[in-house]
Amino acid sequence: MSRKWVISAATAAAALFIGLGAVQAADKKLVVGFSQIGSESGWRAAETKTAKAEADKRGIDLKISDAQQKQENQIKAVRSFVAQGVDAIFIAPVVATGWDSVLKEAKEAKIPVVLLDRQIETKDQSLYMTAVTSDTVHEGRVAGEWLAKQTGGKCAVVELQGTVGSSPAINRKKGFDEIVAKNPGMKIVRTQSGDFTRAKGKEVMESFIKAENGGKGICAVYAHNDDMAVGAIQAIKEAGLKPGKDILVVSIDGVPDIFKAMAEGEANATVELTPNMAGPAYDALIAFKKDGKAPPKWIQTESALFTPDTAKAEYERRKDAY
Amino acid sequence: MTLSAPGPARNLPQYGALIAVLLANWLLFPDFFAIRLQDGRLFGSLIDVLNRGAPVALLAVGMTMVIATRGVDLSVGAVMAISGAIAATMTGAGWSLPAVLAASLAAGLLCGLWNGVLVAVLRIQPIIATLILMVAGRGIAQLVTEGQIVTFTSPALAFIGSGSFLTVPMPVVLTIVVLAVTALLVRATALGLMIEAVGVNRLSSAGAGVNTPVVLVAVYVWCGLCAAVAGLIVTADIRGADANNAGLWLELDAILAVVVGGTSLLGGRFGLVLSVVGALIIQAMNTGILLSGFKPEFNLIVKAGVLLVVLLLQSPTLTLFLPRPKGARPIGTVKPPVAPTSGGAKP
Amino acid sequence: MTASTAPPSAPLLAIRGLSKAFLGVQALDGVDFTLRHGEIHALLGENGAGKSTLIKTLTGVYQRDNGTVALEGREIAPRGVEEAQRLHIGTVYQEVNLLPNLSVAENLFLGRQPMRWGLVDRGAMRRRARAVLQPYGLSVDVTAPLGRFSVATQQIIAIARAVDMSAKVLILDEPTASLDAQEVAVLFKVMRTLRSRGIGIVFVTHFLDQVYEVCDSITVLRNGRLVGERRTADLPRLDLVAMMLGRELEAAAHRIDLGPAEVDSRPPLASFKGFGKARSVEPFDLDIRPGEVVALAGLLGSGRTETVRLVFGMDRADRGEATVDGRAVRLKGPRDAVRLGFGFCPEDRKKEGIVGELSVRENIILALQARQGWLKPIPRRRQEEIADRFIRLLDIRTPDAERPIQLLSGGNQQKALLARWLATEPRLLILDEPTRGIDVGAHAEIIRLIERLCADGMALLVVSSELEEIVAYSRRVVVLRDRRHVAELRGGEVSVERIVAAIASETPNVAGSGAEVRQ
Ligand SMILES: Nc1ncnc2c1ncn2[C@@H]1O[C@H](COP(=O)(O)OP(=O)(O)OP(=O)(O)O)[C@@H](O)[C@H]1O
Numbered sequence A: 001m002s003r004k005w006v007i008s009a010a011t012a013a014a015a016l017f018i019g020l021g022a023v024q025a026a027d028k029k030l031v032v033g034f035s036q037i038g039s040e041s042g043w044r045a046a047e048t049k050t051a052k053a054e055a056d057k058r059g060i061d062l063k064i065s066d067a068q069q070k071q072e073n074q075i076k077a078v079r080s081f082v083a084q085g086v087d088a089i090f091i092a093p094v095v096a097t098g099w100d101s102v103l104k105e106a107k108e109a110k111i112p113v114v115l116l117d118r119q120i121e122t123k124d125q126s127l128y129m130t131a132v133t134s135d136t137v138h139e140g141r142v143a144g145e146w147l148a149k150q151t152g153g154k155c156a157v158v159e160l161q162g163t164v165g166s167s168p169a170i171n172r173k174k175g176f177d178e179i180v181a182k183n184p185g186m187k188i189v190r191t192q193s194g195d196f197t198r199a200k201g202k203e204v205m206e207s208f209i210k211a212e213n214g215g216k217g218i219c220a221v222y223a224h225n226d227d228m229a230v231g232a233i234q235a236i237k238e239a240g241l242k243p244g245k246d247i248l249v250v251s252i253d254g255v256p257d258i259f260k261a262m263a264e265g266e267a268n269a270t271v272e273l274t275p276n277m278a279g280p281a282y283d284a285l286i287a288f289k290k291d292g293k294a295p296p297k298w299i300q301t302e303s304a305l306f307t308p309d310t311a312k313a314e315y316e317r318r319k320d321a322y
Numbered sequence B: 001m002t003l004s005a006p007g008p009a010r011n012l013p014q015y016g017a018l019i020a021v022l023l024a025n026w027l028l029f030p031d032f033f034a035i036r037l038q039d040g041r042l043f044g045s046l047i048d049v050l051n052r053g054a055p056v057a058l059l060a061v062g063m064t065m066v067i068a069t070r071g072v073d074l075s076v077g078a079v080m081a082i083s084g085a086i087a088a089t090m091t092g093a094g095w096s097l098p099a100v101l102a103a104s105l106a107a108g109l110l111c112g113l114w115n116g117v118l119v120a121v122l123r124i125q126p127i128i129a130t131l132i133l134m135v136a137g138r139g140i141a142q143l144v145t146e147g148q149i150v151t152f153t154s155p156a157l158a159f160i161g162s163g164s165f166l167t168v169p170m171p172v173v174l175t176i177v178v179l180a181v182t183a184l185l186v187r188a189t190a191l192g193l194m195i196e197a198v199g200v201n202r203l204s205s206a207g208a209g210v211n212t213p214v215v216l217v218a219v220y221v222w223c224g225l226c227a228a229v230a231g232l233i234v235t236a237d238i239r240g241a242d243a244n245n246a247g248l249w250l251e252l253d254a255i256l257a258v259v260v261g262g263t264s265l266l267g268g269r270f271g272l273v274l275s276v277v278g279a280l281i282i283q284a285m286n287t288g289i290l291l292s293g294f295k296p297e298f299n300l301i302v303k304a305g306v307l308l309v310v311l312l313l314q315s316p317t318l319t320l321f322l323p324r325p326k327g328a329r330p331i332g333t334v335k336p337p338v339a340p341t342s343g344g345a346k347p
Numbered sequence C: 001m002t003a004s005t006a007p008p009s010a011p012l013l014a015i016r017g018l019s020k021a022f023l024g025v026q027a028l029d030g031v032d033f034t035l036r037h038g039e040i041h042a043l044l045g046e047n048g049a050g051k052s053t054l055i056k057t058l059t060g061v062y063q064r065d066n067g068t069v070a071l072e073g074r075e076i077a078p079r080g081v082e083e084a085q086r087l088h089i090g091t092v093y094q095e096v097n098l099l100p101n102l103s104v105a106e107n108l109f110l111g112r113q114p115m116r117w118g119l120v121d122r123g124a125m126r127r128r129a130r131a132v133l134q135p136y137g138l139s140v141d142v143t144a145p146l147g148r149f150s151v152a153t154q155q156i157i158a159i160a161r162a163v164d165m166s167a168k169v170l171i172l173d174e175p176t177a178s179l180d181a182q183e184v185a186v187l188f189k190v191m192r193t194l195r196s197r198g199i200g201i202v203f204v205t206h207f208l209d210q211v212y213e214v215c216d217s218i219t220v221l222r223n224g225r226l227v228g229e230r231r232t233a234d235l236p237r238l239d240l241v242a243m244m245l246g247r248e249l250e251a252a253a254h255r256i257d258l259g260p261a262e263v264d265s266r267p268p269l270a271s272f273k274g275f276g277k278a279r280s281v282e283p284f285d286l287d288i289r290p291g292e293v294v295a296l297a298g299l300l301g302s303g304r305t306e307t308v309r310l311v312f313g314m315d316r317a318d319r320g321e322a323t324v325d326g327r328a329v330r331l332k333g334p335r336d337a338v339r340l341g342f343g344f345c346p347e348d349r350k351k352e353g354i355v356g357e358l359s360v361r362e363n364i365i366l367a368l369q370a371r372q373g374w375l376k377p378i379p380r381r382r383q384e385e386i387a388d389r390f391i392r393l394l395d396i397r398t399p400d401a402e403r404p405i406q407l408l409s410g411g412n413q414q415k416a417l418l419a420r421w422l423a424t425e426p427r428l429l430i431l432d433e434p435t436r437g438i439d440v441g442a443h444a445e446i447i448r449l450i451e452r453l454c455a456d457g458m459a460l461l462v463v464s465s466e467l468e469e470i471v472a473y474s475r476r477v478v479v480l481r482d483r484r485h486v487a488e489l490r491g492g493e494v495s496v497e498r499i500v501a502a503i504a505s506e507t508p509n510v511a512g513s514g515a516e517v518r519q
């Protein structure tokens, strides 16, 4: 898709929303409808919790609808938000396609739509105002860079991939591979899917250790999420090795349990995927309502790296959000 | 149709397949059979097969009897999640191990009772009846854990997952115990006969005075209990209850294990040990794939291919074309050791 | 009717040297069989002689090991029922194998539905279904699922289907087993019409009267071998029996000494007062005394089967009370009945009787085991003893007790079911069409056995369409009409004529009438 086209589409959308903004009374409390996927993971629950907390902070009235992993429920929710005449609709889309017609309805009702945490596939970019997501390729890069620096660019890595074919798994692998390619001393010796779960992470790590000479051939494990890393840590311990020392552990997400493991010296680094997706979205929305300034099409959240030195404090800070 | 004539030849495909898969693993990974002691616990890839195969083997034990009654229990994965969630949450809240175990097993029992009543008393088709709990059960588990992964540090509960008894990992010990108790329960009593009778023909069995509702409820309750034990193991193993993922899709592996073990989905004759062998075949493949270093994209294809071969080996149409083992052809009125398989024996 | 192009000398169907072995059994061993145009040919033999196997091998259900089959001089080898149908051979198998979930009309035209514009023409199918059933005097709702009808009705539908398809050969494997006299007469009329059109009919039965009534020739099998073929007219009955059994039948079923006809004053073993169920059978009174044989007679659908199902708790009575040994009992299900010492051989042996995949041994001990409860398993050794004893006693033809019961011939399955209940030493045995499909030799054995058991105090409640049989062993006959007990004949009153008269008479009689006011 050409860059020019995107820009023109964005300006068109902005023009539309400017008109909308002018009609709205400025001092009224904003009402936002949020169609959440469900509560399938701790991170997802934290995202919902944070969305509520951030809304309260800004005096926004947030209505959450749980789609229980079904797009049809999300479509129903969006329709009912449109019918209620909310000021904005947030969607964490469960799948990438099939949104055009319902988003058109929102557009016709002049309600701006913000995508949270996942993108959608559509030809008509004017159907949503902006998308707030992390850059999952970048997350992989950050993890890789940390490992390269830590080991002086020499390391035999085993990789625990996410669910085969899922976009975070593909992208987190891609970002990490870029760094590996830049460091001739770095090598991925084994890579397998751990399905993003602790149990599978542990099982796969057990087999890696056996396959690599009782773990002696492994310098570090890179896990596409923290849960798999936590499983891998147990496997390393049960094989009589020290996680965090004999085998370095680096992963992505930043859930409380990995901070706990880091505080105990069993993990080395995590790249945070912030559950605060709604916060930047609220800010963009408020700015837009105030002066009609359309935000960029993609608001990228920060991919911060955390290491053991701050782990204890970070754990305390987070354990209630999750 | 499985016209089961008991005899060694009937089990050949299962044991043969297990040995073949193990040998293939050995070829892919020469240290496959190497075993050493690590912290007083057996350690090695073969042990991994047994240890990781334990949850599905446990599910398969319960599932075998359900399937023998011409039923199926889709809820076992969800029941695992419930029992694990209860165990982790209660342990976190400071309850003692016996209380935690009792509560988890009771939950499994209740789930089984629910399924059994739907099937036996309300006469809902098993696949639908247990689908209810398959869907709702995971929700219940999520309610218990409030959508998070509930972790615990109690070494007592963790022992069930990663401890050992006489160097044998606890999950393996528990599986053997459950298998032995189950086998004793059905074969040393007349329960096995009644389960098979109900599975082959519920009406005829009821007409002969068999208490069919009680038999049905009993097998679902037992299946729920087995699932609860499996859930405890999985939770104890990762020291946390993951309501979203614990036991996810394992009901399908369990059903597969039972079928690979040679028990027909049409009910009737069942073999508990063979179902466990089926579970081990599946796990040996999983472990082999992990050790092999194939790309993960191939996992499912490799698995499906091997399973196809195992199931084909059991197909009645195909066995007709295979050479019979020597001496298997019966003479006069000698008991036929091979399942007689005449094309479409029913008119 | 297809014109035959073969030389007139070629028989319609010529089977030569047909052999078929199952594991452990040579079911057919070099059998010859010839069917001519326009003849009804009886295929006879003891249970397990190989009659059904001959038919299934001929129609391609089983693949033959050896031998040839020629249809009008041309060799055929159908590989399945469908192919046989295409060759204009219509078959009714011993076990009705239609689809209970489909409607009557769909069953009649399965695989050959009338089509219009690529769709099944339901209207035409319904009309033609009614037309096909019309000669049998069967006016049923052809859109209702088949499973809703009695075994007899299903049997007629299966016959009608086969007749409608058989332009050359019609094969009937024990079609009359569940039919009553009237329906048998209708069937015979249809068969004679077909014969006059040149169609050849193979007819398997254990009723020798029927053989002599319609059949032109007879082929007898014994132990899978051909004994011989005769013209019916040239073969006296006793010779036929000798051919089938390979020996003389000692003292055919004789009339049991039933004692005096006066009312029995002993207390009844089981007694039913105002027992009944809405839409099933009107409330009735019934007393059964130890050692007594009570028969239920009546047309099909008159409520005979319904009565015995209520007595055994297979169906639940919604009114009236039951007492056993003078004490009120509940009959909520078969389990209650089994605990009271009742036993029941149902009419539909495949659906409600045998447990097909289990062995003969397991089938025989099942009721006994169920009564003892699962906690007290019968030791394997004892199971084998029981099974072997009854296999010998009832002459159940099976290579061994471990064979799955579904592989036994129909008559032998029936005997194994009888063994199941005899093994429980019941106080009251209920038999719904007990001698269905059982050969003459075994028939006599079973009646002798019943006699002995009754002498030991067992009571018997029998449903049977065979009036001679009823008269032969019953002390009391309850006659039913229109789901109502209309008459009771005792001792000396019991005769075929009196029973027929009671079935036909219009005036409602004693039994049951008292119960109606009671509720
Ligand atoms: N599918 C099968 N597998 C093994 N044995 C079989 C099978 N079908 C029939 N038999 C055996 O073949 C023999 C002949 O059986 P068949 O059913 O032909 O007897 P039949 O003459 O029809 O007897 P009946 O009068 O009782 O119906 C019996 O011993 C039976 O056990």
Ligand SMILES: [Mg+2]
Pocket: C051, C052, C053, C094, C173, C409, C410, C411
């Ligand atoms: Mg037969």
